Amino acid sequence: MSRPAAVAAALLVLASVPLWVGNSYYVNIASQILIYAVFALALNVLVGYAGLVSLGHAGLFGIGSYALAWLLADGWGHLPAALAALLLILGASAVFAVLSLRATGIGFLMITLALGQILWGLAYRWISLTGGDNGINVNSRPAPFGVALDGATPFYYFTLILFLAAVGSMAVFVASPFGASLKGTRDQPRRMTALGYNVWLIRFLAFLFSGFWSGVAGLLFCYYNEFVSPNVLALGSSAEVLLMVISGGTGTLLGPIAGAALVVIMKNVASAYIERWNLVLGAIFVAIVIFMPEGLVPGSVRLWRWLWTGMRRAPARGGAR
Amino acid sequence: MSQWLLLGVNSVSLGGLLFLLSAGFSLIFGLMRIPNLTHGSFFMLGAYFGVTLLQLGWNFWLAALVAAVGIAAVGGVIERLLLRRLAGQELAQVLVTLGLSFMIADLCLMVWGGDPIPFDAPPGLRGALPIASIVFPTYRLVVVVIAVVIAAALWLLLERTRLGAMIRAGVDDEAMARVTGIRVSRIFTIVFCLGAAVAGFAGVIGGPILSVYPGLDGDMLPLALIVVILGGTGSLLGALLGSLIIGFLYNYGQVLFPELAYIILFLPMLLILLFRPQGLFGRHVP
């Protein structure tokens, strides 16, 4: 199948989801997948293309959610509240970036982790602002161009449009000269400096881009749940989205989307049977890192080949004895 | 006046606990180049082990020591079975410790339930000690003494023994340590077990102050992180100073700005990152 045909088929499938899944519970799960896909794509800008692994991205996601909920509760309209929240996210991303880009590699991971924990602590303990454990309720969803988003299906399409915008902007970004510069800083930062690139600034801008889309996902999540609580910013959330990126395969456009679908479905299925999602999350993390570091899709292929050749060899060996 | 002094004692005792938690964290980081994200879990698991033994009627100090040994074993298994397989892949190692921390947290929740379990200080240390017209809580003073003793022991181990010299060489330059024929991998295991043991021990002796509850790991891990960012990786002195700073900020912050105490805790870390990213006593940026 040619590339445009594949894209058209994918669009058709995505656009028709509410028609064939029927039940609004599943439509909502589809919306959840799209929201997390936007989030995972955003994180992948850093993990996959900049080689910077952030464990604090739930903080940026959560700032989006909280800012929106707080401004709406304060009586702002939907559009101004969303725009103000996005501005705040950009500001927070800039602060995150300035602090965490003091280091790379493990240092970067550790600093983003600490920054994410600060925001989680704030949400949890600054009760007069955030409502603490009780969180903040959002009483209404917006109605862009007069279309109310209250039902599962309209909200799915709203999410789909933003998801497509995210995928489109990522595709353009990755193929652009700036995207090539970013990948260069991932592979050979020293060489990039010697070629005249400002490595720090390239990473900083990539961080803003990543933070922006994380924030958009956070806004969507806030509207989706019509509620926000400190759980959104917990380390578990950062780990979840990182798992999406890693399980799908970093540095590709489709990987994080597949990873988001996988993790969201697993989480919903797992929670139907057992209470212990975190146990499953942790186990998958360990298993993937040890057995399939390149991601689930390429990893499964490799594992399958290994098993296949192993099976074909085993009887032969047995016969020799 | 006496209230502030009391707060000071509380700060020093919390600082002592944090030192026990972060000394191992810092050494592991310095040597293996990874932040061990299960370190908070070791602390919590140690506390749960300890409280279980106490409920069986064990002596407090014996329970703390046995819990420490138990956690050292857990750490040893993790290092040997998982981290060892990923030698040299620091990112993968960190992600494994992250995954394990989630698993340990959930398993603890299954075994010990969702409610906090308070436990008492050993009998005889529960009261208060009047010193020069101020009444100090005895147990917190004991915690300070224990922390000082362990700090001194760790210092002696690092500075005065052959093993310590090897660890220091590894912290300074892993490649150099390899060249000089030191069996780095065995030292990794020893340091990982030692760090885990001290963290687990801290969990038990911290119990009478903090109690033990689901989420204790998530509360302690960030504190170890800030302490190490403040003090610099692989530096015992840095861990000590960082722990005391955090101990004071935590206690005074809670009284002065209850809602923002958590933020105040992180402020020195932000300043350090901006102006001295290698930490107060660190040799290189992590």
Added chain:
Amino acid sequence: MSALAIKGLGKAFGGLRVTAGVDLTVAEGERRLIIGPNGAGKTTLFNLITGELRPDSGAIALFGRDITALPSRLRPHLGLARTYQIITLFPRESLLQNVTLSLLGRSPLRWNPFRRLDRQTALLAAARAALGRVGLEALAERPLAQTSYGERRRVEIAMALAQQPRLLLLDEPFAGLSVDERKEVHALLRSIPRDVTVVMIEHDMDVALELAERITLMHFGEVVVEGTRAEVVAHPRTREIYLGG
């Protein structure tokens, strides 16, 4: 005006002095060879010139402009380019993309996140031309990981030339090459126009001597002898340090 003027340059790691009081002046258009035993501080000198290392003392001027405190990333924009002793290319990319990154480094286009890189025909044509200059045009689409050592050496040179340098620093361009490849690289270096000043570190005296007009001999971080080819070769200290060893 000299292309490169270095005065009293010093750098120490811990207690170890790797360059000490180095003075070096290279005229515009000159071909300069820097020789010396291992550990003489030659590559450190390059790293100081490009700004990858900060000197402890001394000053560096590029075409009359003092660049001692200038950030490393700005120096290529003043016409400074280098190749590396240990090859530091982009292994996942094709040869064309490697050279394209080099060209982008001096183009404002590198900041553009909207246009498609594979549609930048002028840039790509220039990259192909740069590869053509080192005889690798036919391999443009091949991933770097699938090329030979000698080919990568030439990619290094193509990337440095693509930066349109005024001062080109070559760190052992002949290292690890076969006899035939040496000849090719030799011809390539000869073809560099005279408006580019070249400073080269090289151990292989046979090939390098012929390219150089003046030679600087370094030993233990200091400049020991400097002069024309004949002067340096004839100098007793050269025999003692370099040829004698």
